[in-house]
Amino acid sequence: MNAFKLIVLTLLIAAFANTAVAQTVPVFIDEVELDDTVLNVLGDNRLSLERGEEYEVRVRLTPFADVRDAEVRVFISGYEFSDADDIEDKTQVFDADENxxxxxxxxxxxxDDLDRDDYQLRVIVSDRNSDSLSQSYNLKIDAPRNAVRIDDVIFNPSSAVRAGSSLLTKVRIENVGERDQDDVRVTVNIPGLGVxxxxxxxxxxxxxxxxxxxxIFIRIPKCAAAGTYDVFVEAEFQKRHNKVTSKNHITVLEDDTCNQDEKVTSITLGNQLQNVIAGQTVVFPITVTNAAKTSKTFTVSVPAQEWAAITITPTSTLVVPAGQTSTVFVNVQVHEEALAGAHALVATVTSGKDSVSQLTMTANVTAAPTKIADVLQAVLIILVVLLVLLGIILGVSHARNKEKTEAYY
Structure with missing residues (x-):
């Protein structure tokens, strides 16, 4: 019985011994490099890392036996919010050959919000079945000398705003650097809307x-196209030498009154082409209809022309009440020396700063007919001149004949 117990005890001790010396993954970690600096596994690494930055870790390893399904993981422990944002990275699974x-x-x-303190960078190499191989490297985490962070951007009334309405923005900024900052300028910019x-x-x-x-007050332009727009929030600090930017989005909703105004304003031209004799006046009537719910002011303008004098009656600016129609007249007085042919001119109708319509008018100028009285007068003058000349010639001839007769006798 005692012999049996001794055998069992021997087997148990052997089993525990095998477990204790279970093989780790057959790999040597030759070198670990962080931010182009080789780390020392035996002592302190006077390497200072700044918060808010990303760094490359290069792990050089050599297997002393074939390795299958291995992976390398690097991480820093001690971050308070690691459950939401770990400080770690790992490779994909890979195979490695001996030597x-x-x-x-x-x-x-x-x-950015990691406490400034001493930490350890841990490098772990593992495979599917072997014990993992781990090495640790001492690090120091510092804050940059000058740094701020945009923590939050709050839109009011919300991130959806109707065209023509106001957008109010509050920006929350945190100083994550070593030095205090004064006069931090915060700008909210929507390039797609130009505001x-x-x-x-x-x-x-x-x-x-x-x-x-x-x-921060911003007015969304009236009649801005509906859609999603980028909103850039920029914080400038350290006397405008540094800045950080945050990109957000808002949705602009359509302003129904814009489409309504476009549909209810009607501009018509009575006659686009009219014939006129040089020296006379032709009139082009322009009718403005305002079917909106409010009165609107319109201005009619026509550029000056070399071949005619332009006037607008009764006035070039008219106020059209809601639901009513008004008419203005463009008077074109053609100069007598104007060349015959078609002459075009453009009338522009504006409301405020917006151009509502452009109307092209054509005056077909013909030469003025010759007057009969003027012709008769010219003929009469010519006849009188001819009669005078004929009388002079006859008188001279008569005098010469008389002198010859007297000399004969």
Whole structure:
């Protein structure tokens, strides 16, 4: 019985011994490089990493036996919000051959809100069945000298706003650098709409809670096209030498009154082509109909012409009440020396700063007919001149004949 117990005990000890010396993944970690600096596994690494930056980690390893389904993982522990944003990266699963050196590239980002302190970078190489191989490297996390972060952008009434309405924006800024910041300028810009707004934060101290701007006012243009627009929020600090930018979006809703105004305004030209004799006047009537719910003001303008004098009656500016129609007249007085042929001129109708319509008018000028009285007068003058000349000639001839007769006798 004692012999049996001794055998069992021996087997148990052997089993535990095998477990204790279970083989780790057959790999040597030759070198670990962080931000182009080789790390020392035995001592301190006087390598200072700044918050808010991303760094490359290069792990050089050499297997002393074939490895299948391996992976490399790098991470930093101790981040308070690691459940939502780990400081880690890992490779895809790979196979490695014996005595072949491999370099694996990974990236870790140091969060802006990670406490400034000493940490360890841990490098783990593992495969499917073997124990993992781990090495740790001491690091120091610092804050940049000057740095701010845009924590939040709040739109009021919301991120959906109707064209022609106002958009109010509050921006929350935090100082994540070592130095205090003064006069931080915060700009909200919507390039697609051509509008912008600005506010200032006078003091932004290091280590304090985030600061919030006053409401930044922006007016969305009336009749802006409906759709989604990019909103860029920019915070300039350190006397405008540095800046950070945040990209957001808003949705502009259609302004129904814009489409209504476009449909209910009607501009008509009585006659586009009219014949006129040089020296006379031709009239082009323009009728404006306003079927909107409010009165509107319109202005009619026609550029000056070399071949005619242009006037607009009764006035070039007219106020058309809601639901009514008004007419103006473009009077074209053609100069007598105007060349015959078609002459075009353009009337522009505007309402405020917007061009409502452009109307092309054509005056077909013909030469003035010759007057009969003028012709008869010219003929009469010619006849009189001829009679005078004939009388002179007859008188001279008569005098000569008389002299010859007297001389004969």
């Amino acid at each position: 072949v050196t491999y370099v694996k590239k990974l990236n870790i980002r140091i969060p 912008t707004g600005t506010a200032y934060i006078e003091e932004l101290d290091n280590g304090d809670d985030e600061e919030e701007t006053e409401e």
